[in-house]
Structure formats: C-alpha cells, structure tokens
Amino acid sequence: MALDQSFVGRTYPPTPAYEVGREKIREFAEAIGDPNPVYRDPEAAKALGHPDVVAPPTFPIVISMPAADQVVYDPALGLDWSRVVHGDQRFNHERPMRPGDRVVAVVTVESIKSIAGNDMITLMTEMSTEDGELITVARALLVARAAEEEQS
Amino acid sequence: MTETESVAERFAVGAVLPAASFPITRKDLVRYAGASGDFNDIHWNGRFAVEVGLPDVIAHGMYTMAVAGRVLTDWAGDPAAVQEYYVRFSRPVAVPDDGVGALVEVTGKVTKALDGGRVQVDLTVLSAGQKVLGKASAVVRVS
Numbered sequence: 001m002a003l004d005q006s007f008v009g010r011t012y013p014p015t016p017a018y019e020v021g022r023e024k025i026r027e028f029a030e031a032i033g034d035p036n037p038v039y040r041d042p043e044a045a046k047a048l049g050h051p052d053v054v055a056p057p058t059f060p061i062v063i064s065m066p067a068a069d070q071v072v073y074d075p076a077l078g079l080d081w082s083r084v085v086h087g088d089q090r091f092n093h094e095r096p097m098r099p100g101d102r103v104v105a106v107v108t109v110e111s112i113k114s115i116a117g118n119d120m121i122t123l124m125t126e127m128s129t130e131d132g133e134l135i136t137v138a139r140a141l142l143v144a145r146a147a148e149e150e151q152s
Numbered sequence: 153m154t155e156t157e158s159v160a161e162r163f164a165v166g167a168v169l170p171a172a173s174f175p176i177t178r179k180d181l182v183r184y185a186g187a188s189g190d191f192n193d194i195h196w197n198g199r200f201a202v203e204v205g206l207p208d209v210i211a212h213g214m215y216t217m218a219v220a221g222r223v224l225t226d227w228a229g230d231p232a233a234v235q236e237y238y239v240r241f242s243r244p245v246a247v248p249d250d251g252v253g254a255l256v257e258v259t260g261k262v263t264k265a266l267d268g269g270r271v272q273v274d275l276t277v278l279s280a281g282q283k284v285l286g287k288a289s290a291v292v293r294v295s
Contacts, residue, residue: 030183032218032219032221032222033222048229056218058218058221066189086213089217089241096231
C-alpha cells in the first residue's frame with residue numbers, strides 16, 4: 001500500500017539530547033577497526049587543530065538511527081517496518097562530533113515514493129547542539145520491500 | 153620534486169588512494185552492533201537471516217560504509233576533512249560463520265576538483281568480486 005504523501009515535509013519533535021562521550025567515540029572506533037589516534041588521544045587531535053578527540057564520519061548514525069524510529073514506527077504513517085531495509089546513506093558534516101556535544105536530532109520526511117510496490121522514504125536528520133549549532137545532516141533512504149502478493 | 157608539488161599530486165584529479173582490504177567476521181558484527189546500537193537480528197542470528205530469505209548473516213550496511221570510510225580518512229590525514237560521504241547499499245555482504253568471514257576491498261580515486269580546496273573522491277567497494285556499495289563518493293577538503 002502506498003504511503004500517505006501528506007507526510008512529505010513533516011518534521012518530528014526534537015529528540016532528547018544525546019551527550020557524546022570520549023569513551024563512546026573510542027568504542028565506536030574500535031568497533032569499526034580503526035586505530036586512528038585522533039579518535040582516542042586528545043593530544044593527537046589537538047595536533048590536527050581540534051579541541052578534543054573527534055568522532056569518525058559515520059558516528060552520527062548512533063544518533064540518527066534511533067531518531068528515525070519515530071517515523072519508522074509512526075502508526076499514522078503505517079510503514080511496514082518488518083520489511084524495511086537501508087537503501088542509502090549520506091552525511092553532510094559541518095564539523096565532526098566531539099566529547100561534550102549535547103546533540104539534538106530533528107527528523108524531517110523529505111520524500112516518499114512508491115516504485116514497483118516498494119515504499120521508499122527519505123529522512124533528513126539535522127543534528128545540532130542544544131545551543132543550535134548545526135553539526136551534521138544525515139539523509140537515509142529507507143525501503144519497505146513490497147509484500148509477496150504485491151510483487152506478482 | 154618539492155614537498156608542495158608532491159602534495160598537489162597526491163590530491164590531483166586522477167590520483168589513486170591507497171587501496172585497502174578489510175576482513176569481516178561475525179565477532180566484528182557483534183562488536184559493531186553493540187557500539188552502534190543496531191541489534192537487528194539479520195546481523196548476528198543466522199537462523200533468522202535465512203528465515204527472512206537472506207543467504208546468511210549480513211554485515212550492517214553502516215559497518216561496511218564505516219570500514220570503507222577508513223580509506224578516505226587515512227588518505228585525508230584528518231577525518232574532519234571528510235565533509236560529505238554517500239553510499240548506496242546495493243548488495244548485502246554475507247558473513248559466514250566459517251572462521252574466515254568476508255573480505256571487503258576498497259579502492260578510491262579523485263574524480264573532480266571542487267571549490268573551497270575540496271575534491272570529490274569516488275570509492276569502489278567490492279566483496280567476493282561484486283560491488284556491495286554503489287555510487288560511493290565523498291567530498292574531502294584537501295587544502
């Protein structure tokens with residue numbers, strides 16, 4: 001069933017602030033197997049001109065993915081979340097996230113399409129500090145694959 | 153060759169980034185699930201993955217994106233130089249529980265000079281000889 005086009009442009013309420021921590025950045029860097037000292041050692045980060053360690057470029061997914069759940073599980077939208085796969089992902093960084101950033105995410109439905117029974121929804125997530133400094137914009141295409149009977 | 157020239161050549165259109173290969177095991181996926189908070193069963197539960205029609209447990213697309221991004225950040229020198237990063241998840245990376253896992257191979261090339269001392273880099277990301285990320289590209293500040 002095609003999704004309601006009137007959701008395009010809808011913005012969801014800001015998420016509670018997520019406080020970025022130095023150890024969380026380290027944990028994420030370990031998990032992606034990246035030994036870069038700029039993710040762990042404040043002195044190495046300072047040598048590159050940063051005030052503290054920085055987070056890897058894909059780290060903001062830790063915040064944007066839970067934020068997107070507001071849309072994925074919105075009963076009014078009716079996305080079949082059991083059939084959702086991640087279609088694509090984009091990040092536009094103003095700067096890397098750093099320890100102490102208290103990040104608020106605001107999700108907007110940017111587009112809704114239906115192609116061959118697949119519902120395709122693009123979510124734009126703006127992540128800013130509580131003070132309103134924009135850090136990163138993430139865009140994710142989520143695809144709810146057509147149910148079997150709709151494919152035939 | 154002066155130092156300045158070598159830096160210019162390193163970031164010139166057509167320049168090739170150092171390639172890298174990354175093995176992925178089930179343990180890596182478990183660790184990434186914990187660090188990212190994405191505990192979707194298809195990334196660790198083989199029984200569930202097969203039930204929903206996948207060949208096996210598959211890597212998180214975001215894990216593959218992160219791993220491929222290391223080619224960008226290692227080349228750029230400062231991860232903060234990666235201002236934009238885009239990938240399409242075109243094919244899942246199956247990670248069998250066979251003691252070997254999967255191998256992701258990443259190559260990259262500077263394809264365009266942009267304003268503001270930035271360049272576009274296109275990545276090719278393969279596993280088992282097939283493209284797993286499509287249209288993978290980044291905008292990197294190089295000066």
